[in-house]
Amino acid sequence: MTSEQIKEHLKQVKYPGFSRDIVSFGLVRSAALVDGTAKVSLAITTSDPKVPLHLKKEVDHCLRALPGVKDTIIDVAVTATRAPATPANQPGATAAGARTIRHAVAIGSGKGGVGKSTFAVNLACALAQLLAAQGRPGRVGLMDCDIYGPSVPLMMGLDGRPEIEGEGADAMLVPMERHGVKVMSMGFLVDDDTPVVWRGPMIMKTVQQFVQNVKWGELDVLLVDLPPGTGDAQLSLVQTLPLDGAIIVTTPQPAATNVARKGGLMFQKVNVPLLGVAENMSYFLDPAGGQHEVFGSGGGIITAEKLGTTLLGRVPLITAIREGGDAGRPVVVQAPDSAAGQTFRTIADALLHRLAQPVPPRM
Numbered sequence: 001m002t003s004e005q006i007k008e009h010l011k012q013v014k015y016p017g018f019s020r021d022i023v024s025f026g027l028v029r030s031a032a033l034v035d036g037t038a039k040v041s042l043a044i045t046t047s048d049p050k051v052p053l054h055l056k057k058e059v060d061h062c063l064r065a066l067p068g069v070k071d072t073i074i075d076v077a078v079t080a081t082r083a084p085a086t087p088a089n090q091p092g093a094t095a096a097g098a099r100t101i102r103h104a105v106a107i108g109s110g111k112g113g114v115g116k117s118t119f120a121v122n123l124a125c126a127l128a129q130l131l132a133a134q135g136r137p138g139r140v141g142l143m144d145c146d147i148y149g150p151s152v153p154l155m156m157g158l159d160g161r162p163e164i165e166g167e168g169a170d171a172m173l174v175p176m177e178r179h180g181v182k183v184m185s186m187g188f189l190v191d192d193d194t195p196v197v198w199r200g201p202m203i204m205k206t207v208q209q210f211v212q213n214v215k216w217g218e219l220d221v222l223l224v225d226l227p228p229g230t231g232d233a234q235l236s237l238v239q240t241l242p243l244d245g246a247i248i249v250t251t252p253q254p255a256a257t258n259v260a261r262k263g264g265l266m267f268q269k270v271n272v273p274l275l276g277v278a279e280n281m282s283y284f285l286d287p288a289g290g291q292h293e294v295f296g297s298g299g300g301i302i303t304a305e306k307l308g309t310t311l312l313g314r315v316p317l318i319t320a321i322r323e324g325g326d327a328g329r330p331v332v333v334q335a336p337d338s339a340a341g342q343t344f345r346t347i348a349d350a351l352l353h354r355l356a357q358p359v360p361p362r363m
């Protein structure tokens with residue numbers, strides 16, 4: 001029996017809590033059958049001690065069902081998701097492997113169109129403003145991993161291609177800088193006209209390379225704008241990145257809470273702590289006066305409660321936010337003292353406080 005045949009058989013073993021199998025996740029390093037003994041080695045990234053034990057048991061069970069297998073040797077190499085120092089091949093690592101990004105925070109949503117990128121862009125600018133005021137300019141990064149529709153370059157008013165430093169395996173992408181934020185986006189690397197027909201494993205490989213080869217320098221916060229949804233691509237990405245926390249963006253319709261909750265559960269399953277929920281398009285701020293809850297109300301707080309986290313803030317639905325995004329000048333830059341600008345600054349402030357607190361222990 002060949003290695004490929006054994007791997008094909010191991011596709012029956014799902015990663016705990018997910019519908020996807022360990023082979024397509026790329027966790028099976030080697031597989032062989034020697035004199036009736038099936039030898040398999042796995043490499044996984046988790047800080048949950050139950051996961052390697054569970055996988056070992058499942059793989060053993062699966063292998064013993066194969067004809068000719070009398071015994072098994074299963075080796076599981078575990079890398080903790082939250083190592084004290086970031087490995088050298090992770091974002092923000094120096095050549096010596098020391099971590100230069102203090103906090104990497106994902107911005108996710110259960111589905112598209114909730115304003116996740118708008119939120120990420122404004123939050124990044126607001127964080128940059130607050131940190132600059134504390135004497136820490138240039139310490140915020142924004143990484144746009146939305147391969148399906150990267151909108152961060154437009155929203156940040158950035159065009160062109162990032163410079164590359166070094167050559168071959170040492171080549172590093174230099175982030176572009178605008179509004180005090182260092183930005184890297186898949187949008188810088190794919191042509192507008194190129195149809196983005198990516199399959200799961202390709203996304204994983206591309207984004208991994210993309211993430212590992214960015215010269216961020218020293219950052220206090222790196223925000224990672226994820227592709228919308230909770231599918232395999234998002235899950236792979238979340239497992240690949242050394243995240244310190246995640247924020248879920250949702251809209252106020254109570255009906256949106258189920259899908260937003262799925263987004264939150266995805267992070268919890270891979271032991272990324274939730275830092276809070278942000279509700280976008282919460283109410284229409286009528287220029288003639290008054291507020292109208294056009295999309296209903298309660299979605300943000302319900303989602304936060306269901307996920308056991310806090311509501312970081314409610315962002316109004318206003319033309320200035322859309323216009324700021326289209327013009328490459330986010331509302332928090334264009335009109336920092338407007339209601340929307342202040343909301344983003346309050347959320348940024350809350351996030352900085354949250355990040356300064358000790359991280360709750362992982363499951």
Ligand SMILES: Nc1ncnc2c1ncn2[C@@H]1O[C@H](COP(=O)(O)OP(=O)(O)OP(=O)(O)O)[C@@H](O)[C@H]1O
Pocket residue numbers: 109111112113114115116117118119146149151227228280281282315316317318319321322323325326
């Ligand atoms: N609070 C708001 N007020 C007015 N317009 C908004 C607001 N939030 C987002 N928008 C607008 O809604 C549109 C969608 O926003 P955005 O691209 O940020 O969504 P998204 O969730 O990132 O989408 P996807 O995940 O599908 O890429 C944009 O035109 C944006 O300007």
